[in-house]
Amino acid sequence: xxxxxxxxxxxxxxxxxxxxxxxxxxxxxxxxxxxxxxxxxxxxxxxxxxxxxxxxxxxxxxxxxxxxxxxxxxxxxxxxxxxxxxxxxxxxxxxxxxxxxxxxxxxxxxxxxxxxxxxxxxxxxxxxxxxxxxxxxxxxxxxxxxxxxxxxxxxxxxxxxxxxxxxxxxxxxxxxxxxxxxxxxxxxxxxxxxxxxxxxxxxxxxxxxxxxxxxxxxxxxxxxxxxxxxxxxxxxxxxxxxxxxxxxxxxxxxxxxxxxxxxxxxxxxxxxxxxxxxxxxxxxxxxxxxxxxxxxxxxxxxxxxxxxxxxxxxxxxxxxxxxxxxxxxxxxxxxxxxxxxxxxxxxxxxxxxxxxxxxxxxxxxxxxxxxxxxxxxxxxxxxxxxxxxxxxxxxxxxxxxxxxxxxxxxxxxxxxxxxxxxxxxxxxxxxxxxxxxxxxxxxxxxxxxxxxxxxxxxxxxxxxxxxxxxxxxxxxxxxxxxxxxxxxxxxxxxxxxxxxxxxxxxxxxxxxxxxxxxxxxxxxxxxxxx
Numbered sequence: 001x002x003x004x005x006x007x008x009x010x011x012x013x014x015x016x017x018x019x020x021x022x023x024x025x026x027x028x029x030x031x032x033x034x035x036x037x038x039x040x041x042x043x044x045x046x047x048x049x050x051x052x053x054x055x056x057x058x059x060x061x062x063x064x065x066x067x068x069x070x071x072x073x074x075x076x077x078x079x080x081x082x083x084x085x086x087x088x089x090x091x092x093x094x095x096x097x098x099x100x101x102x103x104x105x106x107x108x109x110x111x112x113x114x115x116x117x118x119x120x121x122x123x124x125x126x127x128x129x130x131x132x133x134x135x136x137x138x139x140x141x142x143x144x145x146x147x148x149x150x151x152x153x154x155x156x157x158x159x160x161x162x163x164x165x166x167x168x169x170x171x172x173x174x175x176x177x178x179x180x181x182x183x184x185x186x187x188x189x190x191x192x193x194x195x196x197x198x199x200x201x202x203x204x205x206x207x208x209x210x211x212x213x214x215x216x217x218x219x220x221x222x223x224x225x226x227x228x229x230x231x232x233x234x235x236x237x238x239x240x241x242x243x244x245x246x247x248x249x250x251x252x253x254x255x256x257x258x259x260x261x262x263x264x265x266x267x268x269x270x271x272x273x274x275x276x277x278x279x280x281x282x283x284x285x286x287x288x289x290x291x292x293x294x295x296x297x298x299x300x301x302x303x304x305x306x307x308x309x310x311x312x313x314x315x316x317x318x319x320x321x322x323x324x325x326x327x328x329x330x331x332x333x334x335x336x337x338x339x340x341x342x343x344x345x346x347x348x349x350x351x352x353x354x355x356x357x358x359x360x361x362x363x364x365x366x367x368x369x370x371x372x373x374x375x376x377x378x379x380x381x382x383x384x385x386x387x388x389x390x391x392x393x394x395x396x397x398x399x400x401x402x403x404x405x406x407x408x409x410x411x412x413x414x415x416x417x418x419x420x421x422x423x424x425x426x427x428x429x430x431x432x433x434x435x436x437x438x439x440x441x442x443x444x445x446x447x448x449x450x451x452x453x454x455x456x457x458x459x460x461x462x463x464x465x466x467x468x469x470x471x472x473x474x475x476x477x478x479x480x481x482x483x484x485x486x487x488x489x490x491x492x493x494x495x496x497x498x499x500x501x502x503x504x505x506x507x508x509x510x511x512x513x514x515x516x517x518x519x520x521x522x523x524x525x526x527x528x529x530x
Contacts, residue, residue, distance in 0.1 A: 024110025164238025
């Protein structure tokens with residue numbers, strides 16, 4: 001009997017140990033999903049289902065594990081082994097291992113009291129404050145039944161003077177039917193004319209146009225894709241909107257969204273005009289001028305690679321890049337060959353998908369000295385093996401703006417170089433940990449939360465650290481006196497943590513919880529009741 005009891009005890013202890021080693025949803029999986037997935041996977045989001053709750057995550061647990069292990073989700077077309085870019089939506093190896101172990105271990109919930117608060121998604125945007133200019137598209141009913149629709153809406157800016165964009169953000173009116181948004185400025189009136197003709201023909205509001213705007217003079221102002229961060233420039237930099245310009249908003253409505261209504265908004269935040277360094281967003285590498293083995297024509301049943309090259313006319317500072325092709329594009333990469341002969345890698349997309357293109361800002365500004373050869377290489381698959389081929393059987397495909405044509409463009413965001421530009425950092429998380437990609441919690445906002453609040457006998461302090469740090473946690477009264485020191489010069493791990501602290505003996509009242517680290521001070525109001 002004693003042996004059986006010992007054996008049973010050993011088995012129970014082993015089971016408990018194994019259970020303890022399995023990650024739980026509350027403290028380990030939810031932070032990953034909230035940080036990387038739910039910007040698309042929430043009610044009303046572009047993704048087909050939500051992942052905000054434990055029940056939703058367990059319903060799709062097997063699919064989640066399969067897709068993250070195959071690095072299909074979250075979508076991030078650039079190759080992180082080629083170059084690191086700002087705000088990468090790439091799960092680390094540790095994140096993937098955590099999700100895999102959670103699924104294979106039976107998807108335990110854990111203590112929900114320790115779970116981070118759910119992100120709140122709305123239609124107000126990520127950037128705090130009041131935009132300087134709001135562009136509202138008219139209400140449009142998507143006609144996209146069996147094929148995609150690209151609709152351009154022309155809205156006068158009303159600007160009486162040139163303005164410089166410091167930040168740009170697109171707010172889809174209906175995230176379930178908006179796949180991506182391109183925004184342009186036009187001062188020629190051509191786009192307004194196209195819209196007027198479309199309205200007269202009964203195909204408005206706006207006008208259908210694939211690729212560009214239909215005007216060779218329009219200039220790009222920004223790009224939005226699901227899950228992307230707002231486009232922002234460091235203090236002192238800005239992208240110009242000319243006075244009296246029309247703003248053209250091109251919205252991609254994917255097939256199957258027929259009947260859905262949308263009214264997308266664009267928020268512009270302006271920099272002070274005085275002392276601003278103008279940033280340019282231009283197709284520096286373009287198939288009409290810079291191709292070294294053109295013209296861009298892909299014969300039927302052919303896989304062909306093309307090359308582009310443009311010498312930097314002067315010292316340039318590069319902030320970001322946006323490669324662009326159409327349907328039969330297969331791969332595209334861009335890099336610079338410096339006067340020293342060294343290669344500076346910009347961006348590489350190894351599996352091109354027209355539906356998941358975006359603008360990619362560099363984590364750190366790049367200097368392209370005069371004489372640098374800005375280059376691009378792109379491969380096109382015009383065979384029946386390409387499921388995106390618009391023709392069956394394949395036909396010759398030439399350059400053009402129609403869906404069935406092709407393009408080879410690399411837009412760059414750049415400005416004239418000044419000494420020290422190459423030291424300007426846009427996303428320090430990538431630079432600090434080149435082998436691990438992670439994003440600030442809640443799309444760039446540091447997390448400090450207390451639950452329950454008001455606290456009766458104990459409270460759970462929830463926080464998220466971008467990098468490992470050393471910190472202190474204290475409870476401070478309204479006179480600034482520390483009434484309870486919970487942590488002093490203690491290591492805080494990278495990522496999400498939850499700490500349980502007692503408030504027994506603390507007089508009822510309002511306090512401030514303070515986390516002090518070497519990098520920052522985070523505060524949260526706490527009410528104690530007994």
